[in-house]
Amino acid sequence: MGLGSALAVTLARAREIAQTARADVEAGTNPVEKRRRDRAHVAGRSFGQAAEDLMAALAAGFKSDVHKAQWRTTLMVDAARLAPKDVSAITTEDVLSVLKPIWLEKPETAARLRGRIERVLDAERVLGHRAGDNPARWRGHLAHILSKRQKLTRGHHRAMPIDAMPDFMAELRARFEGMQRTASIARNALEYLILTLARTGEVIGVHTSEVNLADGIWTVPAARMKMKTDHRVALSRRAIAIVEACWPAQEGFLFPGLKPGQHLSNMAMLALLQKDLGYPNLTVHGFRSTFKDWATERTHYPDVLSEIALAHKVGDETKQAYMRSDALDKRRRMMESWSMFCAGGDAKKVIPFSA
Numbered sequence: 001m002g003l004g005s006a007l008a009v010t011l012a013r014a015r016e017i018a019q020t021a022r023a024d025v026e027a028g029t030n031p032v033e034k035r036r037r038d039r040a041h042v043a044g045r046s047f048g049q050a051a052e053d054l055m056a057a058l059a060a061g062f063k064s065d066v067h068k069a070q071w072r073t074t075l076m077v078d079a080a081r082l083a084p085k086d087v088s089a090i091t092t093e094d095v096l097s098v099l100k101p102i103w104l105e106k107p108e109t110a111a112r113l114r115g116r117i118e119r120v121l122d123a124e125r126v127l128g129h130r131a132g133d134n135p136a137r138w139r140g141h142l143a144h145i146l147s148k149r150q151k152l153t154r155g156h157h158r159a160m161p162i163d164a165m166p167d168f169m170a171e172l173r174a175r176f177e178g179m180q181r182t183a184s185i186a187r188n189a190l191e192y193l194i195l196t197l198a199r200t201g202e203v204i205g206v207h208t209s210e211v212n213l214a215d216g217i218w219t220v221p222a223a224r225m226k227m228k229t230d231h232r233v234a235l236s237r238r239a240i241a242i243v244e245a246c247w248p249a250q251e252g253f254l255f256p257g258l259k260p261g262q263h264l265s266n267m268a269m270l271a272l273l274q275k276d277l278g279y280p281n282l283t284v285h286g287f288r289s290t291f292k293d294w295a296t297e298r299t300h301y302p303d304v305l306s307e308i309a310l311a312h313k314v315g316d317e318t319k320q321a322y323m324r325s326d327a328l329d330k331r332r333r334m335m336e337s338w339s340m341f342c343a344g345g346d347a348k349k350v351i352p353f354s355a
Contacts, residue, residue: 001032033131047090048083050124051075057123064201064224066266074113075120078102082117087124092135096145103146114138159286160279162294166344169194171277186268188246189255193269194287195239195339197309199226204264206254208247216240216332220311231311234332236339291338298341301334309334 001021003014021031055071062068076083079098082090095117103110118136125131133141160168172191193203202220211218218233225231235243246254253263274280288310295306307314309331 001035045087045124045129046083047079047085047087047120048076050087050129051079051083051120054120054123066201070112071116074109074116078109078113079117087121088130090121090130090135092141092145095136095142099142099146114142158281158283159289159293160282162290162298165290165294165342168279169342170344175277185246185255185264186272188242189264190269190272190284192239192242192255193284194291194342195236195242195335196233197288197291197335197338198233198311199288200266200269200284204253204255204266204268206263208251208254211235211243211254213240213243217328218243225311227311227313232326232328233309234328234335236332236335238339238343239335294338294341295334299334299337301337305331305334 003009003017009017024031024034055068055075058071059068062071081098082094085094095114098117099110099114102113114136118134118138121130121134121136125134136142169191172187175187189203192198192206193200196203196218198220202224205224206218210220216235218235218239220231220233222228222230243254248254248256252261255264256262257264269284273282273284292306292310295301296303304314305327308326
C-alpha cells in the first residue's frame with residue numbers, strides 16, 4: 001500500500017497513515033479497499049452515469065437498435081431507483097429492492113436486470129470506482145436469498161392452424177376499409193410478412209433499395225438477418241402487388257412509421273393481429289410455423305426448400321459448403337403456391353387494398 005509521494009507527504013504524516021492502516025488491518029478491514037471506497041464516494045459517481053458509460057462502451061456489440069433499447073429499459077426504467085445512488089454505496093438491499101417486485105411475475109426480465117446490474121457494478125470495480133463483492137452476483141450470493149426461478153422454456157410461437165389460413169387472409173385483406181393510415185400500413189406489412197415468411201424486424205425494415213421489382217426479388221442484407229448472411233426472397237405475385245402499392249414517392253421504408261424517416265413500429269403488426277383482428281392467442285412469428293406445417297403436410301416440396309425459405313441453416317457445415325445455390329427458382333414456385341393457398345386457392349381473384 002503506497003502512502004503517497006515523498007514530495008507531498010511528510011515523514012510524520014506517512015507514519016500516521018501507516019498507523020491507521022495497521023489499525024484497520026487489526027480490525028479486519030482491508031485498508032486498500034477502504035481507500036478505494038473513500039475515493040469513489042468523493043467522486044460521487046452515480047449508477048445512472050455508470051450505466052450510461054457502459055452502454056456507450058458496449059454499443060458497437062449490440063445486435064440491433066432493439067437490443068440497445070432493451071438494455072436502456074432494464075437499466076434506466078426497471079432499475080430507476082438505483083440511478084441516483086453512488087456506485088460505491090450500492091448494497092445487496094438496494095439490488096433486491098428492484099429485483100423482488102418482478103422476480104416471480106417477470107422472471108426473464110428480472111434475470112436480465114440482475115445480470116446487467118452486475119455488469120455495471122463489475123465495470124465500476126475495474127475502473128476503481130467501487131470495491132468489494134458485487135451485490136448483484138447470483139452464485140454464492142443472491143442465490144441464497146431469492147428463490148430459484150423455474151427453468152424457462154420458450155416452446156413454439158403460437159400459430160394459426162393450416163386450415164384457418166384462407167379465412168384469416170380473407171379477413172385480413174378486407175380490414176383496410178376505414179382504417180387509420182398506421183393500421184393500414186400494419187395490415188399490408190402483416191400480409192407481406194406472411195407471404196415472404198420473414199421475421200418482424202426484417203419486414204418493418206424493408207427499404208426500397210432492397211427490392212428488385214423487375215426480377216421479383218427482395219434481398220435482406222446480412223445486418224438485418226438473424227444468421228448474419230444476405231437472404232434472397234422470391235416474391236410471389238401478390239407480394240409484388242403489395243410492394244407496388246406501398247412504394248413511396250421517394251426512396252425510403254416500404255412500411256413507414258409515424259415519424260418521417262422511421263419505419264413501422266415492431267409492435268404494430270402484433271397489435272393489429274391480437275387487438276384489431278381479435279386473435280389474442282396468436283403471434284406474428286407463428287405464421288412461419290403455419291407455413292412449415294403446410295409445406296410438410298400439404299405439399300411435396302423438399303424440406304430443404306422450406307428451410308431455405310425460412311432462412312434456417314440447412315445441414316452441417318460440410319453440407320452447407322457444397323450447397324452453392326439458394327434454389328431461388330424452385331422456391332419461387334413454392335412461394336407462389338403458398339400465396340395461392342393463403343388466398344383460398346383462387347389465383348384469379350383480385351382483391352384491392354390500400355397503400
